[in-house]
Amino acid sequence: MSLGSALAIAMSGLRANQSALSIVSSNIANAQTPGYISEGINQVEVQTGDSGASVIVTGVNRQLDQFIQSQLRTETSGGAYADQMAGVLTQLQSVYGTPGAAGSLETAYSNFTTALQSLSTTSGSSSSQISAANAAQSLAQQLNATTQGIQTLRSNAEQDLNISVGQANAAVSQIAQLNTRLQGLNPQDPAAATLMDQRDKAIDQLSQLMDIRVSSNGNNQTSIYTTNGVELVGAQASKLSFNSQGTLNANSQWNSNPAKSSAGTITCTLANGATVDMIATNSISSGQIGADLTLRDKTLVQAQTQVDQLAASMASALSDKTTAGTAAPAALAPKAGFDLDTSNVLPGNTINLTYTDAATHTQHNVTIVRVDDPTALPLSNAGGNPNNPVIGVNFSGGMASVVAQLNSALGGANLQFSNPSGSTLRVVDSGTGSATVNAASVTTTASSLTGGSTQLPLFTDGNSLYTGVITGAGSQLTGLAGRITVNPALLANPSNFTLYSTSPPTNAGDTTRSDFLYSQLTTGTFTYSPQTGLGSAASPFKGTISSYMEQFLSQQSNASTSATQLQQGQDVVVNTLQQKMKATSGVSIDNEMANLIALQNSYAANAHVMSVVQTMMTSLMQVQL
């Protein structure tokens, strides 16, 4: 052993100390840097000469707990999903207004029924009639405003999707880039640690946007997949794109068929050039993008359907008149049934038929809807009660065609349809006792304000009647709440709130019509579509209009409350994981300070060794032999 080697060992100690100091200082400096993983130094002893060992720094070590990291990423996407859902549902609550205050649907509705009730004592007063018209108008406007609010939220979701997909794309391409740069580096290289920090940060960002699976291989490469296996980053990056449709309205719906879709879809172009529709394949189910998709295509669509159904039930309750069929002539015996006048059946109006099948003793309620658009036929009965089928019939081909369509649809049920004259539809049983027609009626929409019946088209769909027309493009119900208005003819002449006939003229004190309107809106019972989220196709929700409104408002408020609770719970989970992550992988200033003192001491000791060696060298030089 020579003094020279001691000096060299002390020198290596100083070098190692300096490296360690630089790591400590970078740890301290980056203590608050998001995504920074605390680093430690890797140093090994190296044999120098015969005896003694010097120290050499081989690299840095990232103190990362990968289990916590992957758990955190999963929960982050869940947290982002819950945040977005809770935020938007809270906004949706404000669309419904303050409970019981002006500007809420229930208040507008109550005001309208109150105005109708006051007509019962002041039927002839034009001020009462005008205030009823105003109340009806403000109810219609409230429905319009609610629709607008819901559609604004959907448009926001669409825009947010556009931005989020852009961010996801940026993250994906950054990850791919960093993968490339890391390819040639030793994992222990301090530069590699920095790049890995950056890559982890990009992955964290991506996990906020969508739910992903991350896998790393030994070559310091990371691949990223969606939960159902679409590769986002492999050897190369895939490219996400979103064809934003800008502002959405109630009729803009996403469809897996691009020709029919009027809302944007997310497409992933893989490295090999193939494309995948991320929405159709359900590739994104969580994260902010997942939340936006759920909101845009499910939650808010259902909220819109609920107000549309409210508007439709109101319009139909006041305008639809059901006329029972007259018994078919006795001359047809043993066949028995009913004659129905179909002259006023408009597209969307229905013929209702009840018959009992003798073999099974089951009563069937058949609803025959006039559907003149052949592309909408046949109507789907999916999920409905098979005993209560809905049959679409095209009336545009005349009565002969109607009879043919009905006979082919219901002939198997031992019912016979015919057209004795004009627009009369006759339905009779086969006369063999295998089926009995119990009742038949026609529901038509009143088109005149003074047609002599109490029904009137009080609410209209823009300038046309609301009959519930079904076409290939969808139902008239969709977006009705956004278009509903008070019949302009009624606004021009509010006295028709009480005058329902011109010949003979209705007396000013006659409250038949206003009483009818009031009782329809307060005590009339109707059936609501299962698409509103209430009831099921087999047993749809039935109730008064106000109970329906109460149900869907309660349902929405519960949805909002539970989304907020979920969000709070998820926040706690994410925060706890983050805390754990920081505890294991973050920078502890106290630790670093202690390290600093140790390094300081170690540096001083090494320096002291050098100074002692120097003294010894001097002594050696002064030896006089």
Next chain:
Amino acid sequence: MAINSVGFNTSILNQSVLNLKNQLATLQSQLTTGTKSTTYAGMGVNEGFAIAARAQLANISAFSDTMSNINTNIGIANTALQSMVDIGTTVLNSANGSAQTLNSAGQTIAQQTATSQLSSMLGILNMQAGDRYLFSGGAINTPSVASADNILNGTTTQAGLKQVISERAQADGTSGLGRLVLSSPTPTSVQVAEDVAGSPFGLKLSAVSSSLTGATVTGPAGSPAAVSVDLGGTNPNNGDQVSFAFKLPDGTTESIQLTATTTNPPPTGSFLIDPPPASSTTTTAANLNTALNTAIGTLANTSLVAASAVEAGNDFFNTAGTATGGVVNNKAATPAPITGATLLSGLAGTDSLATNFAAGDTITVNGTPITFVASGAVGGNQVNVTDSVQTLLTKIDAISGTSTPSTISGGVIALHTDNAAGFTVTSSNPAAFGALGFGATATATQPPLRVSGSPLSSATSLVSGTPANTISWYTGEAGQGSARATATARVDPSVTVQYGARANETAIRSQLQTLAVFAAVTTSTTNPNAAAQVSALSQRVAQNLATQPGQQTIEDIQSDFATAQMSMKNAAARQTQAQGMLQGIVDQAENVSPDQVATEILALQTNLQASYQTTSMLSQLTLTKYLPVG
């Protein structure tokens, strides 16, 4: 529990402190607004009940508005009705009591009172509650009645009550013999006959009786009806009497009693027995004829004047009408006019209608059918084909709701109705209906009724006046239904009240009619019968103003209103109770107790302060602080 320093990890602490601050903000807004939240979601799980309860509260408040409106209307109507009762009493008293002296205009003080009370009664009937005419039935925007001037005097083209009275007076023959004809079929007899069979005018013969020795009285008989007194060959004794009873147009009866006397000249109401030696019954009969002529002339110019005016008032005001058929015979071997006992169907040669009704036929009265059945008819809507005409009339009356039963007389059926305007009777068997004397549709003559024919003094029928030639005193709505049902309002989901009224309801109409007749009649002061005329009129007015048994009174209308008010009061009491309960539900779901919120704020404040304190302490705890600077 993990304990962390500030410098080490701030996110959890941040989150907790933020949470506390958010809670504090929520509590503050609760304290200021008094409600849990401003969104449905913030109200908690019971918000569904609150929404439903609020809808019911809105209904209740609408109902209570309705009730207060109706109460106002009923209150005003009640005041009006009470005033009408007072008016009736005032006029009744003055008609009974006041002096019967005529002033220069030919009216008594009582008549002048009636004129002014008529105006005020018409004013009351046209009173509005808000913008609603209370006595117009369903036509709440139309005044109920015409003005007093129009009703009494008419317009340039339309006749008023005065003209109707004057025309009727001529037709009733008040200045002659009351449409009676005196003759002597034989030299010893005197005959009094109506001038035309079936005419509604003038005096009608109702009975004759005699204690004249040796005389024969016959009738009333024949067509036109006649009575005769044949003295034969024997003169009556002094003091023997003959008495004639007459029916006046207003339904009252008067009689004339003539006494045989030997006093010459005979006093009023007597006739001279031809004294011996002649003792000619022919001369006595001539004397009887003269005395009868004078007596009938006096009767026609006194009581008949008053009765004619009262009946003219009825023609003008009454909404009732009559559908009169033609004379029809049965199919007996010798056909005779049908009677109440005639059967609706039967074999040839029996007392049954000329054309039989058969089972399955219907007669429709104002839209309600009566069905003929072979036997076992039940209820008011079926009749056996073997029943009599009278049974059928009773069933028709039950449906039309008439207060005057329909009659059959001399083969002529008269179907009465209280509301002529919409009265129609039809049948599915026109031939059999024709055998009852009616064409395809039986309709009633429509009031106001006017005398038809010229000269008026020989008129034999009444016709419907038209709006062009006669004033319609009632200008409101006159439908078939009940007057009360013309205004109905729902005051509770299950309770409706009826509070309509029409000025042409019997009680109001008959009082108005009596007042108007009393006010319209003027009597010539130079007429020697003036006092008797006025007295006869006053007597009839007083009688008509007094309560008639079985007829609607104004108090009946008031008690109907009282019933409506009572059911509203009950509904209101129920609603008040429900309101309290529903408000409780809303409060429970949406309101917060200020005490509780204040306590929660205090607790939060403590928490927040502790958190701040801890944060501040933790921030001091770092090694850097203790490292030497140099």
